[in-house]
Amino acid sequence: MRRAAGTVEGASAGDVFAGQPCFFGPARETVAFVLLSVYNEDGGNAMKRRFPVRPVRQEAALRGTGTEVKAKRMEQIIIHVDMDAFFASVEMRDNPALRGKPLIIGSLPGERGVVATCSYEARRYGVHSAMNIKEAFRLCPNGIYMHPNIDKYRAVSGQLREIWSAYASAVETIALDEAYLDVTAQAGDLEGARRIARTIKQRTRAEIGLTCSVGVAYSKTAAKTASEEKKPDGYFEIPTPEDFVSLIIDRDVRVIYTVGQMTAEKLYASGIRTVRAIRENPETVIRLLGKQGQWITNLAFGIDDRKVTPYCPQDAKSISREVTFQEDVTHYGFLRDVLVLLALCVEHRARRYGLYGNGVTLKLTYFNMKSITRSRLIPACDSAVMIWRESARLLETVEKRPVRLIGAGIYNLSGEEGRQLTIEDFFDDARARRDRELKELLDGLQNRYRLDFAGHLEQLYQADTLHRTVEYMRKHMK
Ligand code: DCP
Ligand code: MG
Numbered sequence: 081m082r083r084a085a086g087t088v089e090g091a092s093a094g095d096v097f098a099g100q101p102c103f104f105g106p107a108r109e110t111v112a113f114v115l116l117s118v119y120n121e122d123g124g125n126a127m128k129r130r131f132p133v134r135p136v137r138q139e140a141a142l143r144g145t146g147t148e149v150k151a152k153r154m155e156q157i158i159i160h161v162d163m164d165a166f167f168a169s170v171e172m173r174d175n176p177a178l179r180g181k182p183l184i185i186g187s188l189p190g191e192r193g194v195v196a197t198c199s200y201e202a203r204r205y206g207v208h209s210a211m212n213i214k215e216a217f218r219l220c221p222n223g224i225y226m227h228p229n230i231d232k233y234r235a236v237s238g239q240l241r242e243i244w245s246a247y248a249s250a251v252e253t254i255a256l257d258e259a260y261l262d263v264t265a266q267a268g269d270l271e272g273a274r275r276i277a278r279t280i281k282q283r284t285r286a287e288i289g290l291t292c293s294v295g296v297a298y299s300k301t302a303a304k305t306a307s308e309e310k311k312p313d314g315y316f317e318i319p320t321p322e323d324f325v326s327l328i329i330d331r332d333v334r335v336i337y338t339v340g341q342m343t344a345e346k347l348y349a350s351g352i353r354t355v356r357a358i359r360e361n362p363e364t365v366i367r368l369l370g371k372q373g374q375w376i377t378n379l380a381f382g383i384d385d386r387k388v389t390p391y392c393p394q395d396a397k398s399i400s401r402e403v404t405f406q407e408d409v410t411h412y413g414f415l416r417d418v419l420v421l422l423a424l425c426v427e428h429r430a431r432r433y434g435l436y437g438n439g440v441t442l443k444l445t446y447f448n449m450k451s452i453t454r455s456r457l458i459p460a461c462d463s464a465v466m467i468w469r470e471s472a473r474l475l476e477t478v479e480k481r482p483v484r485l486i487g488a489g490i491y492n493l494s495g496e497e498g499r500q501l502t503i504e505d506f507f508d509d510a511r512a513r514r515d516r517e518l519k520e521l522l523d524g525l526q527n528r529y530r531l532d533f534a535g536h537l538e539q540l541y542q543a544d545t546l547h548r549t550v551e552y553m554r555k556h557m558k
Contacts, residue, residue: 158264163292170290174232248263252391297318415486424537436461438493447483
């Protein structure tokens, strides 16, 4: 089998150009397809499939094909702002003695846990977010280690949001220090967006005393890529899909948003290492990764028409995660194990925002699409062990029918941790005990399903990895 190369000049509906996105249809209703065909050695068409992607605007579509049509104006102008070494920068701002030093925020050496973030000085030693604290200490024994002070960072985040909101019709907060801004109306054109970006950077420095990196682009993905391009204190713009593609085409597949370590390894195993290789082998990528593969292929062609959706996690009423199984599940012991992973994901999100839940929920959708939720009040908590224990207890109370979807979450969020000391807490550090319990839970999963979380736990928080891990467990359950 060999793949045919093709161009899109003179394309008409139905034509097939392997690996090239084709676009056709009436001006406003343009639909993009990644058209794939695989030819036999003799040139006969062995397989012809069309993978529709979401509608894109005509200009972007035409630009994406590399035809001569040039966009007169950007349909969407998106800014992505990301603070530099956020937690560490706040601490250095407030304590000049820390400036210029390798500062590591997270667990302390000797504790179990990970690095939340670190100063750029510490990054020179190879320390990074999510790294085991033991490893960080080995690399940087002279670093300064501090626990995070989330309440403080949340307050700073509120101030940042005020600045961002002044220049955007929509602000989508994706972390305490990071947001997408839709500035299409306010900016008018690229020059206007540049001015807004400059103002945001100046105000952030003058009013809050911190630096940020800003990207301006035609899409969310490109804006995020742009803000990372010149970190720290950076500014970069990616006005068109061609600019995006030419920037990333020879980079590792991991440059693409949603390609984490596990996904990357799957692609590498098929010889796909760069964005160029994704573009040349979309059928392989889609076969390997299904829906996610389609999304990744679109991004490799610069296609991303997602809108900025106003969102502020601090205003959220609950935090939850759920998974739908490929086949209905009747084994409730397995469901109990899946709840461990869901609880970890909920814990992760809660901790990043410094939020505690005062109740735990369990959601199930049965094979017949009937959904139920069960909930229980708890002392304010953000711990996976507690979320797991309570949701597993709720699972015991439900009717045992085949399950299509399971979810776990916390609700009644607050910024204060509930203190309810138990007798064990007097003898044992509650945190150390939770760590130990969590380790036991994870060890149990690793043994039962032949999983290996070592160093990969962080990956689990990505939706695709969570789904894939759960499916893997389902196939290996005894
Ligand atoms: N964070 C965390 N755990 C992680 C990643 C991040 O607690 N695994 C926290 C600490 C960071 C903040 O979220 O300060 C923002 O995350 P970023 O990924 O934006 O990292 P930084 O802002 O620290 O650094 P950069 O300059 O690379 O953006
Ligand atoms: Mg940041």
